[in-house]
Amino acid sequence: MGRVAAPRILGGTCSRVSCIEDLFKEVFNCSPTHRVRAPGRVNLIGEHIDYNGLPVFPMALQRAARIVFRPRNDRIVALHSSDERFHPVEFEIGPEIERWSQGSWGNYVKAPAKELAYRFEIQRGFDGVLQSDIPVAAGLSSSSAIVNAVGLALAHLNDVLAEPGEFAGLMAEAELFVGTRGGGMDQAISLGAKDHSAAKVSFNPIRLQHVTVPDGWCFIIADSGEVAEKSGSRQAEYNLRRTKCEEALHIISTNLLEQGITEGLHESYPELCASLDTEVLLDFSENLLTASEHRCFRHVVTEAGRVEAAIERMLAADIRGFGAYMNASHDSLKTDYQVSTEALDEIVQVAREGGAVGARLTGAGFGGCVVALAERRRARDVLGALQVEYYERRGRENRMNERLFIAVPSRGASVRVI
Known part of the structure; x- marks a missing residue:
C-alpha cells in the first residue's frame, strides 16, 4: 500500500x-x-x-x-x-x-x-x-x-x-x-x-x-448568506432524509422480490438502479411508499441518472447539456428532497437570468451556496448580475471575495x- x-x-x-x-x-x-x-x-x-x-x-x-x-x-x-x-x-x-x-x-x-x-x-x-x-x-x-x-x-x-x-x-x-x-x-x-x-x-x-473540465467552462460559487450548518439545528433534518432513503430501499427491494420481479434482494441503490429502468422503479414504488418516502426515492434514482448523463455532456464539451442537468437537479432538490430555500431558489434564478446555462444548490442545502455554470466569456455578466440583483439588494456588498467567486478545479x- x-x-x-x-x-x-x-x-x-x-x-x-x-x-x-x-x-x-x-x-x-x-x-x-x-x-x-x-x-x-x-x-x-x-x-x-x-x-x-x-x-x-x-x-x-x-x-x-x-x-x-x-x-x-x-x-x-x-x-x-x-x-x-x-x-x-x-x-x-x-x-x-x-x-x-x-x-x-x-x-x-x-x-x-x-x-x-x-x-x-x-x-x-x-x-x-x-x-x-x-x-x-x-x-x-x-x-x-x-x-x-x-x-x-x-x-x-x-x-x-x-x-x-x-x-x-x-x-x-x-x-x-x-x-x-x-x-x-x-x-x-x-x-x-x-x-x-x-x-x-x-x-x-x-x-x-x-x-x-473544458477550458471554456466557468463554474461560479455564490453564497446565499444563509448558514448551512450540518452540525447544528439542521442535523436532524439531514439525517432524517438518509433514513427515509434507507427505508424506501428496503421496502422496494422486498416487494420486488416477493412479487417475483427480481431474483434476489437488492441491498444497495446501485444494485437496484442497475436492475430496472428508472421509470419502472418509480411506477412500482408509488403505491408502496409514503408521500415523503416516495419524494426522497424519486430524487435519488433520478439524480443518479442525471450524474451519468451530465458526465457524458462534459466529456462531449456540451455546456448547455450539462447546464440543463444542473437545472433539473435543483428542481428535484427543491420539490422532491425539499432541501432548498427561498434564498437559494432566488440566487439560482438570478444566475440563470444573468447568463448561466445552469445553476443549482450545492452541498446539503438548507442554505449555503449555489454553483452556476457559464461560458467563460459570459462569466463577468453572471458575476455582475449576482452582485447587483442579489447581494446589493440585500446590503451584503461586504466580503464579496468570500461570498462570490470563480471556482478553479x-x-x-x-x-x-x-
Whole structure:
C-alpha cells in the first residue's frame, strides 16, 4: 500500500503560509516543521446520493484548510485557528475521546484523532495552527477539509499506511463522531482530486474517475448568506432524509422480490438502479411508499441518472447539456428532497437570468451556496448580475471575495516538510 501522506507540492500563496507560520511561532515559541493542505469542494451534480452509495461528480476548490504543525512526543493535539471566532482546542489522543458540545468546531479535530487511534493505535500528537479560506457552513465542505487536514497530519506523524481511497473512507467514518451521517464524497475529492479536473466518485470501494473540465467552462460559487450548518439545528433534518432513503430501499427491494420481479434482494441503490429502468422503479414504488418516502426515492434514482448523463455532456464539451442537468437537479432538490430555500431558489434564478446555462444548490442545502455554470466569456455578466440583483439588494456588498467567486478545479490534499 502507498503512504497517504506522501509529500506533494503544497498549494496556496506564500503570504498566507507565512502568516500562519508567524502565528505558530507566536503561539508555540518555535517553528513549525510540516504543512498540510486539504481543499474544499463544490459538488457539480449528484446531491444527497453519495450516502446511498451512488456516484457523484464534484471537484476540489482552490480554497483550502491549511495547518502548519510540529510533532509532539506525547498524545496531545493542540490546535489554534487564525480565525478569532474559533477558540483553541487541546485534547489527548485515544479511542475513547469524548465529543464536546454540539456545534463545536473542535469536534472536527477530535474526529480523525479518535478514528485513527481506534484503527491504528496512534500515539503521537502535534502542535498546530489552522488557517482556512473556505467559507464556513456554506456547503463547500469546510468541516471535512479540517477532518482531512488533521487526519493527514496525524497519519504522517504516526506512519499510518493506507491507500487514498481507504483513507477517504476512514475520514468519512471519522466524521460520524460529529453526528452527521454523510457519505464519502467530501473526503474522497478533497484527498484525491487533480488539477483542471472534476471527478466521478464511486463508492464501495471509493474510487475516482477524473474528467478534465473544458477550458471554456466557468463554474461560479455564490453564497446565499444563509448558514448551512450540518452540525447544528439542521442535523436532524439531514439525517432524517438518509433514513427515509434507507427505508424506501428496503421496502422496494422486498416487494420486488416477493412479487417475483427480481431474483434476489437488492441491498444497495446501485444494485437496484442497475436492475430496472428508472421509470419502472418509480411506477412500482408509488403505491408502496409514503408521500415523503416516495419524494426522497424519486430524487435519488433520478439524480443518479442525471450524474451519468451530465458526465457524458462534459466529456462531449456540451455546456448547455450539462447546464440543463444542473437545472433539473435543483428542481428535484427543491420539490422532491425539499432541501432548498427561498434564498437559494432566488440566487439560482438570478444566475440563470444573468447568463448561466445552469445553476443549482450545492452541498446539503438548507442554505449555503449555489454553483452556476457559464461560458467563460459570459462569466463577468453572471458575476455582475449576482452582485447587483442579489447581494446589493440585500446590503451584503461586504466580503464579496468570500461570498462570490470563480471556482478553479484544483489538486487534492498534500503534506510536506517545511
